[in-house]
Amino acid sequence: MLKVENLTYKVKDKILIDGITMHFNVGEIAIVLGANGAGKSTLLGLLSGQLKPNSGKLSLVDKLMKDFSQIELAQKRAVLSQHNVLGFPMKVSEVVLMGRYPYFESTASKKDLGICREAMSLFGVEKFADRNMLSLSGGEQQRVHFARVIAQVMDASETQQKILLLDEPLTFLDIKFQLEFMEIIQTFCKTKNVMVVGVLHDLNIALKYADRLFMLKNGQLIAQGKPANIITPKLIEMTFGIQPNIQELNGKIQLYF
Amino acid sequence: MRDTVSSVPLFYSIIMKKLMIFLLTLVLISSCQRFNNADKKANHAERIVLISKQYTEIIHALGAEKDVVAVDLSSIYPEKVKKLPTVGYHRALSIEGLLAAKPTLIMHDGINSLGPDHIVKQIMDLEIPMKTFHTKAKDVASTKALIHEIANYFHKEAAADSLCKILDNQINEARKNATKFTEKPRVLVVHFGRASNVYLVMSNGGAVGKMIAWAGAEMAVPDTSGMQHLSAEIISEYNPDVILLTDYGYDRLGSDEKIKELPGISSTAAALNNRIYRVNECDMVYLGPRSGAITLALQKLIHQR
């Protein structure tokens, strides 16, 4: 379990994250929603350790996040984002192996290589393993990067809980693969002991896959809970400034604007 | 490949600069076919390499050139040395290039005129014999002394006597002529074209100052510190009566008319009175057996009106 207590982050005098308390569970997809500038990316930056909070605590199971060394941190969490560009030629299998870099000194173990294979097959890129990354299409390259990031947290267990952060990874994908990707993440999250915390742009995809939602406004948490329990036209208007129509279908909520 | 754009112009400019240097080198090389000259003295036991244009001239004048197998690129007098193999420019020697001439003796007029430094060190480390004559030719007496010193080394004393006699006679003749002139023109010797209107000018220190004095004139630049870069303004302030332009710079500009239009020069007495003449650079920079003849020729140029 990842616990966030009273987290505050300021740049000069501007408060970007204002005393947020929340927690995330293994096997659960948590999605953070909010308008531009609400503090979603800042929150993700704090969770990944890239930004240091001004006050408040972050703890994984019972250890404070700031007590992890950089390598330990890299063994605990991975971040999937949309801007992965590799300007150098490299074999696909070498790129995926980078996800295991925090785990070995100079040579990859059998376990690392096995995990890489598993990650590649998860995203259907194992057939490219020996190809030059730069010879793949943009979408194929993106899937290789997904495999790399997943490989980083693949070996989570009950005693070794791990976190997968999603930093708007769907932005440049077409709709078919957006859904495929979320299905893969959902299965991955349920079967491995991983907690997924993500920022997504598409509200309906968020509602479809989120186990819990966190609504941010001006750096403050204004609502949290299961989508069915908290989504109301009023909350959406408060968060995004527009009024939706809400429909429920098979227990899933859909929004129309 | 993002972020590369800004670096591109600099890179191209570096490339262009280096390519220019390369082309210049090619031009230099093609202009001196002397690199390909064959060694026609391959069977000589004694093999002397001369890295001093002054020694080259004196040794040839003495008829002592039997064992000279190679010279440096600046040795261009007498004409026949241009047919000898060369070891390159005296300040840009290459060790193997020098050793390829299989020298048993290297003659040069001082370590400071050899380069680059590490090559000099390599020659010394390999213990290749080197010889420098003690006498430095600064005036008539020391020029004669140098000729005699070299002649003693090669056992050509008789030849030295006659060279010195000619030198004495010519210098005396020039001095006698000089007393007859009422005018003592101020002469500016421009060595090397010009870049951005800055002129490389010979000052009063070296051989040229002596010869101009013997010829009954004086150097417009009184300073004795060797070559100087002078701006156009200073040139017109010196206002020389006569300008001597060395071959390289003269030939590049092509004609007296063009030279007279140059900023700085155009307002001088020399330009107004058409007293701008071409001289050979290699005749101006050291004293030797021909210095008397050269002085007489200069005298004729300077005082021809």
Added chain:
Amino acid sequence: MIRKNQFLILLIFTVLIFLISIRFGAVQMSTEQVLSGITKWVTGDTNLTLYDRILIDIRLPRAILTLFVGASLAVGGVLMQGLFINPIIEPGLIGTSSGAAFGASLYFVLGASFSIHFGEWTLPIIACLGAVLSTFLVFILSETNRKGNSTTHLLLTGIAINSLFLSGIGFLSYLARDPQARSITFWSLGSLSGANWHAVILVGFSTLLCILFALRYAKQLNALMLGTTEAFHLGVNVKNLKIKIFLINVVLVSVATAFVGIIGFVGLIVPHFVRILKGSDHRTLLIGSAVLGGFLLSVADVLARLLLAPAELPIGIVTTVVGAPVFVYLLRKNQYNF
């Protein structure tokens, strides 16, 4: 298998060019003379002919120094390209070479008036100091103000510092007398003709040590190719890594440059070739570039010595004439495929 073979072939070619460079020179020697010279060198025989000494004191150190310098420059290129995540960077672009050249010019023009002297080490030491100064200026100036794209910022800072030091060199050559000015030109075009055993030992030591250090950071450099944020997520302390790689590069390039002057394009072209052949994994990239750099510089040096024999071309001109078109081609092609 194919990859192993490529490396083996490269090694064989490197040994071959090494043999060629000690066998041929402006001084004609027979194979027997070369062999007897090497035998005497190995056995420590002190009864040496002039030919033995040419071989032992001039050709051998030069051939070995060439390998080390080529390796240094190529690995320096790999490190800079990895560090700035940009495949068209070389040490010359971020001030290292111009700083070294400035230090050397300072020595040529004002060396006589220095109060501290280290004998024949003075030039290398001052050139190193110049390289360290310029590179750190670029590093510090581009680090303290990191708004916007840091690579662009760094390149622009490099251009500014480069021109600053180049104009410093210009000023010194203007002050210089003819022989000093010649030394500056000579040095800025690069030449291996100053090779001796001191240089071989020092450059060899720095080359091997720096490559070993660099190999320790190969994995981190790989991660850095994904960008600084991704590298951080993979557990790389980016700032720390940058400083270490910078240090290794400065030592590597400035020690080599101090002895041989400025030799361009090796640091740019060699890593490109290795990437095309073997990809960008820094473990193979570093080792492959070291060997290929040594090989290519040896070829260039043999050309520099033999094209105009008995005179010698500055090697910087050879590498530039070959390197510039290749570089322009790579810029236009702008894509790797292997």
